[in-house]
Every structure is written in structure tokens, then in C-alpha cells.
Amino acid sequence: MSVLELEDVHTYYGESHVLQGVDLQVEAGEIVALLGRNGVGKTTTLRSILQLTPPREGTVRFAGEDVTGLATSDVANRGVGWVPEERRVFGYLTVEENVRIAVGPDGEYESLRDEIFTLFPDLERFRDEEARNLSGGQQQMLAIARGMVGDNDLLLVDEPSEGLAPMIVEQVVDALREASAETTMILVEQNFPLAMDLADRFYLLDQGTVVESGSTEGVTADDERIRRYLAA
Amino acid sequence: MLLSTHNLTKDFGAITAVEGVDFTLDHGELCSVIGPNGAGKTTFFNLLTGALEPTAGRIEFAPTSRSDPVDITDAPTHETALLGLHRSYQITNVFPTVSVLENVRIAVQAHRGRDSWQFWRNANAFDDHVAEAESILSRIGLAADAAEPAENLSHGEKRTLEIGVALAGDPDLLLLDEPTAGVSSEDVGTVTDIIEDVAADHAVMLIEHNMDVVMDISDRVAVLNQGELIEQGEPETVRNSDAVQRAYLGGYDSSGGAVESDDDANGDVGVSA
């Protein structure tokens, strides 16, 4: 059974019809890359899955259950984590609090936290620092860490390398690899080679619909079908 | 020369959104500005129109109404607008509950001297304002929706209305910020047609992520990355520039020096370097 299924999802911002019938499937254990130019609706797809911007038509099925129309917190509690675009860490909370908040009341916080801190030694160093004082890369780490500790079955990762120095990107990639060992993942990434490197399969979006999909095996940006939609 | 910036810089605390940009634009030119998210494109527009004050640098503008260039570095928005610098917004930013016609008419009115202070006369008595607004609506193809409240328009129509409002100030320079954002594929053509039409008698700067549009209609393309102007030139030149390919596809710091893509823009960029 697929972890996630999207069936003919249409999503709007006000009158603007952003997702115009998206279909996709994610199997357990996979990393699936979501590709496309700026503004084609990648982030919106993730928001639709989480019901942050509920689709007006179509269904989102998570672990076989129809979650369309549920409250975001309910979807999240069913095991969907989110590493949003632009990180969105809580700037006035400490690093540790940022992690703490993702665990929820029932989670075994201490052990999860220690696990995360061994994964991201940088974060341990700054555990009592307010998150806004962290560098962009560290914030991105924190956002990923926050997405991971929730013990999720599916992690939605939106442009994790955006605005990061290459060195940091490497660390982030390592972190994502670690994470993928435990959860299924959808990865939105503008850095095409990076995406190809990490993901097992890809979907290519244009104008709010899936235009291409397949295995990442051997795919390069030279590929005509990719080139058509990504570069000019 | 219509517009020139010298060492234009804008800091937001630690972030330098626009850094030392020297840029010039000629009358009648259509120049696109591209660059990854957060490159500073919108901020650049904000500096030009006076919505933001630069941290450093200078902006000069030479509208047709003046013989000499004017220093507009510290001019507030309404002054740059009156000088002939008009913009549309990345996020639709019109007057939502009033009619489409009124959206444009109010912008026309802004340029009719003291008319706006005539609180004792009926706004509808100014036939020339209305006529002008109506002609703009015809030009952008919204005449049929003139009476509709702006918020009832479709997204694509709102994007065109954005342009209409900007056009109403009879600009010397029109700044368009992602006019096709969120416009469905069928309608993108309409918007580009309007832009080309407008560009025939106005100077235009265009921020766009839709490369088809950019490459198709621009006289010149300027590329911003991390606040810096890294490349500019004819569409073809820019398209083939390595730096641009890297910056625009890579979307991460290429100035950090760590990117070693020597031969092929599509190579294994950044990750395993």
C-alpha cells in the first residue's frame, strides 16, 4: 500500500488555480523528488497534503486513509512531518525548545532529543540559544531536525538547500540521508543534481500538473523532457 | 538614458538584499530581471519606487517631463509615481472592493494635478479621467468587467488589472513584478501580449520566472543573485552564461567559491564537490 496518494488534486489561492489536477504516489521507504520551476506549485502540493491549503477538489490519502479536509494538526499527528521553505524556525524559542515542541505531549522527548543532537552536533552546541541567532544553515538543520523528531512516517521537505553555502548543503544532505533511513520523504529541490542524487523517483510539475515522472536513475538535466520544463 | 543606479545597496539587518548594483536603462527598452528566489529583485523595485530607502547608493531618473535627470534616491513612492515610475506587484495589490474601472480611474486621477483636492465636485464630472480609464481598460481587455468589484475578477484578470493600474499613471517606466505569477497557461499569452503592447510605447522592467516569456520578449535580461547584478545582456547571451545557469538552477550560494563546475552547467553541481 502506498504511504501517500494524491488523486486529481485541485488547489486554489483565492481565485488563483494553482494545482490543476495533481496525481502522485509515494511508496514506503522511498525518497520522491518534486521538481519544477518557481511557482509551478511544488510548495502548494506539500501544503495540500498537510491540508494547510486544503484542496478544493480531489483526494489526499495517507496510509490508506482519506485525510482531505481534516485539520492540519490531525494530519500532522497521523505522522506527516514538514520542513518548510524558508525554514520557519521559531526565532524566539531556544534550539532545544524548537525541538521539544515537535515531539508533542506523548513522545519520549529525552531520548529523541539526544538522538537528534548526536545527528546534529552543531545544534547541541547551541541548544540554549534563541533560534533567530543561528546562521541560515544551522536554522535549516534545526528545521530538518524538527521535522525528524516527530517520529513521522512521511517527511515533506521543501527546498532544504535554498540559500545555503555548499559546505552546509553537504551537511544537510547527510542529514536528509540519515532521515530517509527512517521515513519516507518527499523532497522539493531546485538544485537538480542534488535532487537526482538523493531521490529514488521524481515527479515534474508544470502549471499545476504532473508532466513527467519516473526513476531518477540516469536522469540528467540534459534530458530533453527535463530541460523543457526547468531551464529556458 | 532613462534610469541609472549607482552602487545601489539595501541591507536588512544581516541580510544584504541588494548589493552595489550599477544599472542603467534606456528609453523604450524592455529589460527583464531574473534571479532565484530571494535574489533581491522585488527589493530592487522597491528601492527604485521609493517604497524602501537604500542603505547606500544613488538612483537617477530622467522622465520625459524633465529636461535633467532627477535624483530620486530618497524620494517617497508618491513622488516617484508622479515623476512617471509605476509598478505592478508580485502579489496582487489592487483596491479590492471598488470597481475595476475605479481602480484605474483613481490612478488616472492621481496625475491630474489638483483635481484630487476638489472635494466639492462629483468625481464623475471629470469626464477625461473616466475616458482615460476606459481606454486603458480597453487596452488591457477588461472593458467588459469595468463595473465588477476588483475582488470578483479571476486571478489572471487581476494580474492584468495590476498592469492597468500601473499604466494609468502614464508612466515613463513601468516596473512589472512577476505579472504572470499564478496565471494559468492559457492566460499567460494574454498577459504577455499586453506587456508587448505596452512595451511598444513605454520603457518596461520585468521580473519574471517564466523563462519562455523572458526570452521571448526581452530586449535585455539582467540577472540578480544574492543581491548582486551578476550578468546582463541579450536574452541569448544570458541564457548561455554559465554563471546564470548555475545561479538560477542551483539556487544556492555560488559566490561562496565552492562551486567547481568547470565544464558543464548541468554537471554535478555543488553537492559532491
Add this chain to the structure above:
Amino acid sequence: IADPGDGGGGGGDTFKIGALQPTSGDLAYYGEISLMGFYSGLAHRYGADPVESVETGTYEMETDDGPTFEFVVQDTGFDPSTAQSVAEDLIIDEDVDLLFGASSSDSARQISTSVLTETDIPYVVGPAADADITVSNDYCHEQLFRASEHTAMDARAGGRYVAEQGDVSTVAIFAAEGAFGEGVASNYTEVLEGEGIDVLEPRFVESGYSEFGGLFDEAVEQGADGVVGGFTFATLPEFLPTAMEYDEMQAFGGFAELVTNQVIGSTIEATLGEGFTEQDIKDAQLGPFTTRYHWNQYDNPINDSFIDMHVDAYGIVPDLFSAGTFVGGSAVGQAIDESGSTQGADVAAAMRGMTVEETPKGEGAYTFQEHNNQAASSMTVAWPVPTTDEWADSWDAAVMPGEPVETYAADEVMVPASESSCSL
């Protein structure tokens, strides 16, 4: 459509009285006891039963040998603007022959300056107590009559008594902002300074003010050994308990009505326990106070039957303002009888200079002064005492006024015509 030009003339044997009193809000109690007194005064005169309701509304009182009295009672909420507007309602819409009322001196002043100037019907003020309403040329009016006692009378009785006893040398005055408080302050200042006592600059505070501690401290610092408060009952319950805490200062002034007595009573009980004595109160330096009237200070048949009538109709004894408004009512009746007319103007003419026969202070104890239409009457001075068993049922407070220690005759407490700027 009503005709405002015609103020009086309610027809042969109905006399219509518009009564304005606070019947809602914090100071409704003032309005209620005032109405009770007024009804009683008229009822007593004609041997009728007083109206029992103290709500707003229209009430009739039939009399055997006088006109039928119709009372239209309106709520002022203790607010001058409301008082003015209901006064106008009464004149225009109800076509009343006479106005009675106002517990707030500011209301009475406003009616005098904004309403009386435009009409010719008479106005009986009460219990609004600022002296200037009848003493100052700014407010006195030939249609305006007041039987109720006022602040200058308070000061000329209570102030003088304390001064003459020689118990105080420096006095602080705290009073409410507004006509009443200012009246208290200026009258006490005048009387006390006349007796050679130092008076500190009076301090005025907002209604409901409660941080008296600091004011007392400062007064003590400046050597005050006496204090006078000029407050309505919106502030008295804050002022008096604080005054009791300052044993070095003797608190005197005007005696208060029931509700304040309740508050003082419970404060004393809280500090001294239930079985406190007269001496305890004296030791707390609370008093002596001058009283305009209290039921237990006069012993005469009129007062006796007044008390009976009052307790009968309302379940409580008459209070501080009752005599003043009683006399107001009684005087109206007497004026109607004497003039044989129910025309407002005739009634007013009859009241001028009239000596009122039936009054709780005794027969003929109130006389309207020619120069300002203020009724002159006597005042007493008394200490508060624990409420005696005799009155425990009809005076629901732990303290009550004691036997008078001094009685000042009318001519000793009135402002002489020569000192009054009002001459009608």
C-alpha cells in the same frame, strides 16, 4: 402637539407636580428618601395616605379638602444633563404645575440656569444642599424655593460648635469636586476662619476617590487636628473609615444618612467588636456632626406622626433629608390653600415669605426668607452613638445620631441677607 408657552393651569382641582430624583444608579437612595419625605409632607397636611412607590411613574393622591395631587416622577440618575432634560419633559410633555427635586446640587443649579429662565412654573429644590443655590445671585431665582437645609447652615452649626469647644486649631477640608463639595469647603472655611481657626487649602477629589491615606498624612504633617469631609455617599464610605484611622484628627461636619451610617457602623464593629460604646466612638475622634434633621432629635406631635406615617408606609424611619423635603411638600399644600389657586404663579407668590405650619422640627419651624426663598430652620449638633434597641428595627445601622449636644436657632445658622448676593 404640546404648547410650552402655558406652564401652569392644570385645571381646577388637580395639581400636577413633576418630581425629579435619582431613582437609579449609585445615589438612588437619596432620591428615594427625598420622595418619601415629600409625599409624607403633602399627605400629612391633608390627612391622606402618602404615595408608597418611589419608582418613576405617575401617581395620584386624593385629598378631602384640597386638590388631587398628581405626581409625575422622573429619574435623573444624579446627572445634571438628565435632570435638565427630564425637567423639560415634565414641563412640556406633562404640563406640570410645579417642579420638585434634585439631589445633586449641580442638577439643581443647571435647572435654575437652563430651565427656570425659560418658564414661569415654580421649583422646589431638595435635598440638593449647596448653599449657593439660594445664596448666590448666580443661581437663586424667584421661582426657586428651598425648604431643605444647606451647606452654609451645616458649617454655621457644626463648624462653629467644634470651633467654640476649642478642640481643634487647624482643620483640613477634603471635598468632592462639584458644587456640593465646593459649597462645603467654602462655607466651612469661612466659618472656621471667622472663629480664628487655621484652615488648610481645601482639597477636591473625584467622586468615589479612595486614596485618602496620603491626603491625611499630608494634613497631619501640616499640623491639622481636625478634618471636614464634603462628600456624597459615593465617597463617604471611603472617607470616613480612613478618618477613623487617624486618631490625631477629629472628624466633624455634617451627619450622614443611613447607608453611610451602615458603613461606619460596620467599620467600627470590625475594629472594636460588636459591643462598642458611645465613648469608643468619641475616642475614635468621629464627630460631633451637625444634623439637618434626624427623626430622634425632635419631640413634637408633628414629628411623631411623621415618623409613624413614614415607618408605616416605607418601613424605615425618616432620614437626613426627610424633613427638608417634607417641608417642601407641606409648604406647597399650604400655599395652595392660602392662595386658593392651583396656578403655579399663585402658589409661588404665596410661598414667598411664608412660614410653614407643619414641620417635623415643630410647628412653624421653617420660614421662607424674602430675599432668597430659602427656608430658615434650626440645626443640631450630635455625636454618633450605638443604635439603641428602640430603633434597631427601623434604622438598620450599627450607629445612629445621639441626643443633640447643641441646637442652633434658625437665625444663627442662616446666611444673613447682607452676606448673600441674592436679593429677589
Add this chain to the structure above:
Amino acid sequence: MIGTLSGFLAGLAVVPELAAIVSFVDVPLALGGVGDFLARLLQPDTLVRILLEGMGKAAIYFMIAVGLTLVFGLMGVLNFAHGAFAMLGAYVGGIVLVGTISAGSGVGTRLLLFVVAAGVVFAVMAAFGAAVETKLVRPIYDRPPTYQILLTFGIGLVLEELSRIVTTLRGIQPEPTWSAAAGTIPAVLEGSIDILQETLGINVRAFYLFAAAGGILVATAVWLFLTRTLYGLYIRAGSEDSEMVEALGVDVRRAFTVVFGIGTGLAALGGVFLTWDPTWGPSVLLNIDVLLFAFVVVVIGGLGSFKGTVAAALVVGVADSFTTWLFHTGIVTFPGLPEVTIFLLLVATLVVKPQGLYGVEEVGGH
């Protein structure tokens, strides 16, 4: 030199009448010179007294304002019913106190019962606040903020009038303040503190120290709640980015309800203190009076900022006690001085720092 400000102005005035016209500033600055005034002010007992009283007042301002700030910080709702909640708190507290304390109760019993009353009021009013939030406020979150202001203003109006009706029917009126409830205060709190008085000659009402202690306790509790509990974490995070919190699996709606409940409970708790406060006491007028003060504190501090509320409460509390001192001593005889000063502080703060002392732009949007 003895002069009045208006006399001074008269000297300057071109139009001689001006002095008379501006007579409301007729503040007899009866200083034996500025030096004398300063000498009086700078006496240790005066200063300490002003500061201690100021802290007592600040504590109560804080208790009432902090709920307002929490609610605004998380939910972006400017709650105009807040004063009414404080007023209800004073009455409910009064009911508990009057019902349990008798004339013979000792100091210890009274203080204990006060704590009980505070607990009861907090619980009852928090539940009430939660109900108001779910039934009335929730449907209009997506409207412009003006509507939330209007709605809560209406709720406050209704609560005030209902209280008026009940107090009249129950005979708590005609007294303007409910003195039976105010009278449950133990005598020690009414007087000044002996030790301070004897050793330093400082004459400060013990109640203010009691209130200050209460305020510190409440501030600490709120602070601990915000920083040490998961819920506090949700609230603080939610005031930055409530969508993100939602996406982490937290039911933000419920958090809104809880916060509104707590805010209401805190206002009501402040109300319980008002019951014993010599300057206030249970009264329906509290609604408006307290509301205005709470707004001033919250706006001066910066809408939505806990730290700002603490700081602003202190500023306003001390300004209040300082101007009260000026009035008591007769240095200024203008009775409206404390009120004017506090509103001037508001205006001045907004002019100089439009976001308040610790305000952040765009807080509370969601």
C-alpha cells in the same frame, strides 16, 4: 518663590486672558523653590514609599494587562471585554470572601481564604472565558481585527449591564463599591507596616506589598507556564507562526481557547486583588476604568510582549504612585493628574516608539 503655573503663563501670555483660560493647569507649584521640592522627593522614606506603592499598583496593572497581552500575542485579538472579566473577577471573588469570612476571622484565615477565592475565581472565570472564545469569538477570527474589537466591546457592555442588574437585585447596590467585600481585608493589610514605619519611618500600606508579592507570584507563574510547559511553548511559538505550530500537530484552535481562558482567568485574578485594593474595590465601574488602564499598559509595553507588559506595568504603576504623591502633598492640586499622566505616557510612547517598549512589528498576525 511661590507661584502657579498659570501665573507663569500669564507672564508670557500676549493675551492676558490666556492665564485664566488655561486655569486647569492652575497647579499651585507651591514649591519653596524647585530645590525644596526635590529635597522632599529625595527623602529616602518618600522615595521608597513611592516605589513600593508603585510596585503594588504595578502588580495589579500587570495581572490585568498580562491576559490582554497573551490573547493579543497569540490570537491577534484586542479584547475589549477584558475589563469586564476583571470586574466579574472582583465580584465573584467578593462573593467567596463575603461568604466565607466572618467578622471574627483572623488574619491567617482571611489570607488563606483569599488564596482560595483567587483559585476559585481563576478556575471559574477561565472556564467562562473559554466558553466565550468558542461560542462568540471563534466565528470571526478571519474577519479584520476591527470586528474582534467591536465584538468584545459588545460583550463587555453586556457583562457590565448584567452585573449592574444582578447587584441591584441582590441589594449589593446602592453602595457604589461593595464595601462588605472590600471589608473582608485583614486589618494588617490596611495599615502600614510596623517595622518599616518604626525603623525607616516609611508609611506604606501593607496591601501594596501584598499586591506586589501577588504580582511577582503571578508573573513568575505565567513566566514559568510560558517557558517551562509544553503549552507555554505552543503559545510562544504560536504567536510567532501559528501555521507552523499547527503543522507540528498542535491543535492551535484549542490553544486559542486555552489562552483566552487563561487570559480571562488572569484578569479575574487581578479583579480579586482589586477587591481589597483601597483605590478600587468591587464595582461595575471597574469594567471601563480597568480596561483603559490595561490598554495603556499593554500598548506602552508593546502589544503581545510579556516582557513589555512587565516593564510597562512598572512604569505606569510608579508614575501613578508618583503623581498620587504629588497630589497628596498638594504640590499639584489637579485631581486628574495621575490619569492625565498615564495617558500622556501612552501618547508619548507611541510617538517615540510606535511599537511600544518591546513590541515587534506584525506580532500576532495569523
Add this chain to the structure above:
Amino acid sequence: MTDSTNDGTGRTATTDRSTTDSESTRTTPTGEVERLTPEGDSSPADAAADEADSWLHLYARDHLSHAAVVALFVVYPLLYAQLTAIPAIDLVVATVDPGAFFDAFLPATTFVIALFFLGLFAMSFDFISGYTGYLSFGHAAFYGVGAYGIILAANGKVPGLSPETPFMVTMILAGLVAFALALAIGLVSFRLSGVYFAMITLGVAQVIYVLVRNWDYAAGNPLSGPSHNGPTPEIGIPYVDSLSVAIGRLAGDSFENVFGLGLDLSATWVSYWAIGLVVLVCYFAMQRIIHSPFGRVMIAIRENEERARAVGYNVFWYKMVAFGFSAFFAAIAGALFAGFSNNASPDDTFYFLVTADALIVTIIGGIGTLAGPLFGAGFFQWLEDVLSAEQGGLAPYLRETLGEPILSTEVLGVTLGDVINSAVAGRAPLYLGIVFVAFVLLVPNGLLGSLRDRLGGTVAKRLPAVLERYRRR
């Protein structure tokens, strides 16, 4: 219903869709589309004739609803007098007293006049708050300036102004003072927006209020404010006696046997008409401003201030002047109030709850609709009147109708009489609060706004069409 998604400024404008476009005369579908479509095949001459004809026709049509409302206001006194004068009928079982009924349920004289003060004040409040989007929480200050202004002038307390100066002149002067005050307040306040603007204006107004409460110069007792001691205020053409009438319930002009029709006009009603006339003029003046190019800029600022700036408006000065106008009319309202009632107290004029009243009636009537607040004020005053403890209110009516036995029935230690006394008499604020909450929740566009939503345009525009529909049936 509302739209804030496109508003990049994060501003707190209220953008209920019914408001502006319906207030502006050109944006309703019918009128506009006609204008845009070519003339068709009729000859130019025909068209011109048609146009002249339809211009008049249209004008009359547009103002039909205005005329109807004005007519209702004009005849109200006569109606009221007739209805309340209906004598009681003694049936066997009970007395039916329609007069008393109407007396209890129709707003009485003072309340209808108060409607004018409050209505005009609320319109001025709506002018800045509803049309420009800046909630002026300190608006009472301007009302107070008007009220105090005319009284102080009449009492000879304004240096350089003779107490004999006609009311019409001092009223306008007071308006100008308020205008200037608004500019001064705006200077510091318009740097802020939203809640902060509301709070700073409130702060300034409260400071003024406290000062006025203690302003000995203005009145013997500043707490209760000054009384008018000058010549009776007259409305009309200053210095032309035959074209002026004195206002005031007692001091105003009354006319007997008007035009020999046997009709007596009391001073109250004469004042009512005179004050109503001033309010009408002010209404049209404000409406004119709103429909002017200037007014369109105000609306643009409310809709999207950032964009208004970007199309070339120096919004600061437009806001300032709009604030000034609004203050001017608020002061006129205050002047009328004080002129009529002869008195002004700080609590009735400068206090922030006076602003709150304006806010309430504006919401009830419909924010961003100019006439709405007037209807809201009507509703408000009607409730006040019905629930007042005074004669002609519901409480006295109930007491009289129900009779003593029912009143003194006790339930749970409380009698029905007590309940009436405490829950009905003088309890207008309670019911007003409830109505207000209900309006915010259920009718956010207010009476007039919702009516317009229903009709699909301004009443003036739509009424004729609606009538037409019914006529055809």
C-alpha cells in the same frame, strides 16, 4: 464577505464588499455598462433628447429614497402627536390604550432630536473610520470642541468673540477649531495605523477629557460643564431674523396656528426641523465629499494604502484633511447638541464612551455607508427611549399595564416588579450590547450595508428598480 488576502499592507481596513462601490455612483452594473456600450442606432439628436430627459429622470430616481427618508423625518412629529393622542378605549375585560402603547414604543421628542446629534456625530466618525479605514477612537474630542465652543462663545468666554455672535457663526468657527485640532492630532497619529492609531487618538482624547473635567475657566463646576447663558441659539441665516428660528425645547421659537391651518408647532418640533435641516445639509456635504475626487482617494486609502501611495498620492495629507473634515462635522454635531440642550458636560461630550456610542451605531447602521449611522442612531435612540425609566418608556408602561398583583408576585425572593425595575428600566445599554454583539456576528455589514447587499446596490439606485418589479406583477 470580506477580503484581506490581497492587502499586502496588513492594514486593518474593513473591506466588506457592499460598501464603497455602492456608495460611489458610477460603479453599479446598470449605470456603468450603459455608459460603455456604444449609443446604438438611435440618431444623435434623439440621443441628446433622451439624455436630457433621462438625466432629470435619473436624478429624480436616484434621490427617491433620500426624499422618502427626509419626508418621513419631516412628518414624524405630526404622526407621533396623532398616534399618542388616541384615547383609551374601555372594553369590559380590560382597557385598551393605544395612545399609551404608542407613547411607550414610539421614540419621543427628545430622543428623535438626540438621534440627530448622535447620527451626525456617527456619520462624521464613519467618514474617517469607515471610508478611510482609520478608527478614530478619540472622536469625542471633536464633538466636545463643538459643544464647548458654542457655549463658551455665547458666554463671552472666547477672547475676541462677542457673546452676540450668531450661533451659526460660532458653530462653524467651532468646526474650524476642531479641524485644526484634528490636524494637530493627525500630525502625530498618522504615523501609525490599525490598533495603534486607535489607541493614540484615544489617548489624546482622554487627556483632553481629563483636562476639561478640571477646566475651571469653562464652568463654575467643570465636572458638569458650562451652561449656555447667551442669547438663544438660532438656526438659519445669521443676522436675518425672518430666516432664523431659535432652538431649544423651552426657549425655542414656537408657532401658533401656522398658515391659518389651526396647526400649532411647538418649540421642540421647530427645533427638530431646524436641527434636522442642518444635519441634512451636513449629510449632503459629506456625501458630496465622498463622491468627489478627494473622497475617492479616501476610499483608495482604506482599500489599499500602499497602492494608493504607489499610484501617486501623498496619502498623509489626504488622511489629514479627511480627518479634519470629519472633525469639523463632529464639532457641528456637538454644537447642535449643546445649542439645543443649553448645556454640555465633559461626560456627554469629551468622554470616550461618547465615541463608543458612535462606533456602536455605525456598526448597527453599516460601517462605510454614510447614511447607515443615522439609521443606527435611530435604532439606538429608539431602544434608549423604550427602555428608559422615564415616562413613555416600557418600564412605566409595563408597571401600569400589568398591575400591582402581578408585579408583586415573588419568584425566588425577587418580584416581577423588581425585575422590571432592574432589568428593563434604564437598561438600554444591556439590550444594545446584545443587539450589538448579534450585529457583529450576524449582520457585519449593518442595517444599510445588508440592505444594499440584498438589493445589489445603493438603495437610491435599486429602489426604483425594485418598485418597478413589484408594479409589473
